[in-house]
Amino acid sequence: MKSDNIKVLLIDDDVDDFILTRELFSMVNLSNYTLDWAASYEEGLKIVECRKHDVCLVDYRLGERNGVDLIREARESRLTTPMILLTGQNDYDVDVEAMEAGATDFLVKDETSPARLERTIRYAVALNIERCRAEEALRAEREYFGHIISAAPTVIVGITPEGTTTFVNQAIRQVAGYEPDELIGRDWWRVLYPDEEYRQVERLLKDFEHGAVVNYEMELTTKNGEKRCVSWNSVNRLNEHNELVEIIGIGNDITEQVLSRRRLETTEDQLRQSQKLESVGMLAGGIAHDFNNLLTVITGYSELMLRRLDKVDPLARNVEEIKKAAERATSLTRQLLAFSRKQVLQPKVLDLNSVVANIEKMLGRLVGEDMELRTSPGAGLGQVKADPGQIEQVILNLVVNARDAMPKGGKITIETANVYLDNEYAREHIAIQPGWYAMLAVTDTGCGMDAETQKYIFEPFFTTKEQGKGTGLGLSTVYGIVKQSGGNIWAYSEVGVGTTFKIYLPLVNEQVSEPEPDAARPEKVVGTETILLAEDEEMVRNLARESLKMHGYTVLTAANAGEALLICQQHVGTIHLLMTDVVMPRMSGKELAEQLLRLRPETRVLYMSGYAADAIVHHGILDKDIAFIGKPFTPDALVLKVVEVLQQDRSSFSSL
Template identity: 45%
Template sequence: MQQGASTGLTPGNRIQRFGAIIAVFWTLLVAYSLYWDHRQHQEDVLLLGKMQSQAFFEKDLLYRRWASRHGGVYVPVTESTQPNPYLSHIPERDITTPSGKRLTLMNPAYMTRQVFEMAQEYTGTGRGHITSLKPIRAENAPDLWEKGVLQTFERGVTEVGEIEHIDGKPYYRYMKSLFADKPCLKCHAPQGYHEGDVRGGLSVSVPLEPIYAMLAKEMRGVYINHAFIWLLGLGGIGFGTRRLGRMTTELYEQTVALEHEIVEREVAQEALQEQTIVLEEEIAERRQIEETVRLSEEKFSKSFDNAPIIMTISTFEEGRFLDVNKKFVELSGFSRQEAVGRASLELGWITPDQRQVLLTEFGEKGRTSGVELRLCSKDKKYITCRYYGELITVDGRQCLLSLAYDMTEQRAMEEQLRQAQKMEAIGQLAGGVAHDFNNVLTVIMGYCNLLQMDPTLDTHQRDEVEQIVASSEKAAQLTRGLLTFSRKEVMDFRLADLNGIVQHVQKFLARVIGEDIQLRTICNRPEITVRVDSAQIEQVLINLATNARDAMQMGGLLNIETNTLDVDDSFITTHGYGTPGRYACIAVSDSGCGMDEQTRKRIFEPFFTTKEQGKGTGLGMAIVYGIVKQHNGFITVYSEPGHGTTFRIYLPLSEGGQGPQEETGEPVVPDGGTETILVAEDEAGVRRLLDDILTQYGYQVILAEDGQEAVEKFMANRGKIHLVLMDIIMPRKSGQEAVAEIWRLQPDIKVCYASGYTADFIRNRGVDDGGIELVMKPVRPQELLWKVREILDR
């Protein structure tokens, strides 16, 4: 009651003040969340505008490159398409067909400008403009913004994008530089341009009003949600504060009434004692009181000394210890004799600043509760504690009862958690960087591999290409280092037959996968000797089989196949890891639901799982990865949704077996040809690589992105195609379905499948291998050329 009077607040008022503070904090938290959402939506506007602008730019640039590659195109002369006066120096600018139709040569810039005008006329969306600081036509002169951007291109900048207002409306304007190549010099050489010079740029303007409208609609929902959450929180805070304040007030009033009652009873007792007490009763009563005090002090002393937290009694003014408990002695390192009689500042137990904070809080509240302190032990180790203090009276002197709960271990665990979360975030960032960088390295290393196969290179040029390959491999190793998942279990490496390990674990796997899944093992070599921990390799197979079982809820086929395979530079270029040579390989294939590209990329991350909560820890595939890495091996995954999954584990052969060997000598490739080959591949990078390899060796290549387009292009070029190179699993129409239609059109056409699955697994998917050749991915240029030549020469 005295404490409440000294502060001028009743307990109920203090609860209300506390509730108001919480309400203010809640309001600030909701406001910050709303601000964050608003800022994210603003960033989304820039991102969407830039993506649309880049898409427009790449489309327009593709038109120009196509036209440039063919030296322009001939089009009929119309009122809107008149002969270009700037091409008058070209003798064949205007031609007449045998039927008498007049045609005129349209250069890339002319064509691009008409495409821009047509896009604006029919869609009314993005605006395009080809421009230059030295335009041939007045219509190509830059506006003020474009002129400034072109000037920055002269200083080395290659692209610029920002928000500008056109006719009072917001647009995202994007512009990228154009370089003069050999076909462009037909028109622009007279202007003084040389090959490789910056001669202008393509400008794209995308309206932002639709994006702003879409995001404004989303933000209205965000505002409503935040307002609802804010009001709901305020209601809860208000209800809790009123209820707690009412309970505290009632308790306070009951305490005051009890104190008054005690006072009244003491007065009545004194009056009764004055009338009835005798000397013997007074002596007995006093002895009883003394015994009660003694027992109370004994109980307090035992509780004080054996408490699991630090407890001390010290003078309030100087902080000099009067008593300390065992926990203090244990954690501080000071004995009871060293501590008692000395001040906490003198021992270095607490800093002057920390003591001043405590004294200030005692002056304001009369007590201290939940203050976090860093206390220093005798051996200069810091202890993080949560401190509580109460003022007590000892022998008529104001003293301080201090309690400190050791939070050092808790804080260390919290720091470990923060570190783990930080490392996870860094891992995600590193994964994104490594993925993008490896895309660049794949192109560099792939085409260097083609250059190494070029017999016309002299020794100096070949050395330069090898230096590029070596540097690219080092860069690839750096990116792989960002993603390394290291495990340090103790391994029992011994020479073992890989076939024997598979056969040993086969019976156990049959029980793991269940009766509705067929298990098949194929050993393609009589003996494959490896130096491994057999138990760990069995664990790998068990984890993969368990994963396959969960992917085949309606039953299916689990295939385990062993073999020895060559790992070459093409494999390393495609996957970004490995060492050339011969390896033992275990291929584990299932006919389950498969996985998409995003899931496949994260399959080996610790704690990542696609299973329901409680049905998977997310550690199974991470353990597989760690075991394979400790065996100096590597693992690949090939999967597509609805078409199953294949894991391939590569392990070094033992020294007594066929160990990894480096390739020597120059790559041997067969003679090229002039035949026409239809290539159907849905992966753009692989499609372009196949095109480059075959074209380089003289073949005529027709490309298709899926099975349906392959059938259409075969019909359009019927009688000209000599070989069909077909991926098996593609969108719209699979390779098997496309080949069936092509055979109906031309039964004797030669077909070669390309796939990342094993041959046995492909047969089990229903593809008849009779008379059909198979090229396994990743495709080595030499193997592809040999296979193509072999099939065509039959």
């Protein structure tokens, strides 16, 4: 260390000790040193504060104070200069106290040789250099990790047990809109989790007291009042007494993931609901088919009996009641078929505004004077393709539903508009394709519905009305018609506020269809043709045969397709018309017609069914050149349809 320039400060109130120390330095291998002297406690501490010396030799006795106090005070003032305590005797307790106060080493004056003094000073200086290097490395490391924490994309925050924010990185700006300086020193929980959210915080703080790691998701409130969902992993920092000192939280903004998860859950709910309604629809369609066979018989024979009875006959009144009951039941089965999407539709290109305008007066009479009916037709509304009568039924049912939701009066609004449903909307609503739609909305200011009720509103026979006040088929009919027309329907409701039903029908680029003129009615029909009747239901078969024979037709009957083909092969004369049920065991009516037409291509075909079977109907629309009559039918309606099919090459025909 001959080239070293070591600056030494001796703090000693005895001038003789200073002289002895200076002589001792002259004998050691420290030729390049500077020895300064401070003669008092106060002077020594003041010089140490200047941080100009490499090492301090501090005498234990300094007037009324002592060297240990000086070392302790220097360390409390964050002065890092190495300090060696000089004592007059080898006192272990003093030495330990000095080391605990922050001394680097200690020497006993009478036992200090030049070599020992040199080693002690060298060690103290070297130790201080190493400490400075370590502190610099630690400072650089802290700065390095500080930059990483500051630039981290996840929020990192320190919070005291009382809630005060001790630090937070820059990521908080993206998540909550606050600058870090706006939060440091403030109550983290009160700022970001006000009102309702703070109640969750109170429960969360109890978890912090009991667990080292707490994982949780909470919605925070941003600076501009928005809600963001953040997933937190929090670690407790404890002191030596195992007491909570600080909560370190690491947060990730998962708002988009939560929204995606909610959208997925909504879509799954919609899919489950759609599948359930599809299953119920299949069941309802099957029931309606069977009922329509029975109603065909009841209605048909009622009509035939009324023809034979005098109007004043008491039996005639009884039969009339039977017929009326059958007609009411027919209305119910039609609604079931509408829900199950098994109706035969006659779609036309139409303007929803015109449909609403055509029935507006009727709707006004329907809702009564104590309710306000308002229409808001959209300008430039595009065309849709649907069955006009069915769309009128949809509007009628929705208005009736709105009226019944407002027993004390209110306001009903029918609105139309062109709307574009984008990809995001399509993701959130199953079965929707992005594109342009005509929207038809019916809104009421009634009692509204809770979320549980909304799950069931489109199911058949579900109703919130009193017993005897409704069938529970109104909204299910709407649902079926809209879906069969290629559209979609959703309900939006809030208890005590009201309900809105929104229907979306895809726009078409076609001209509005012109209404067809009504045909004239002939006075009488006398048939001369031969008809092959294939029907597996005996009662329906007998009714149809009797109804046709009454008008002069020759009727060949078959209970199934096999019998019909056998008759076709054996009959010598012409078979002008095949009248067949669509759904029959072993072979459908469509398959029967295909085989029969190979043998008799001139024969015309009339299909009949209790619902729109997939064999001849696709999406509610009859296949091209298909003649069809739906059950239940009356004898007159049956003959009317037969005349139409047999004379279809004429420009027009007449009914009974």
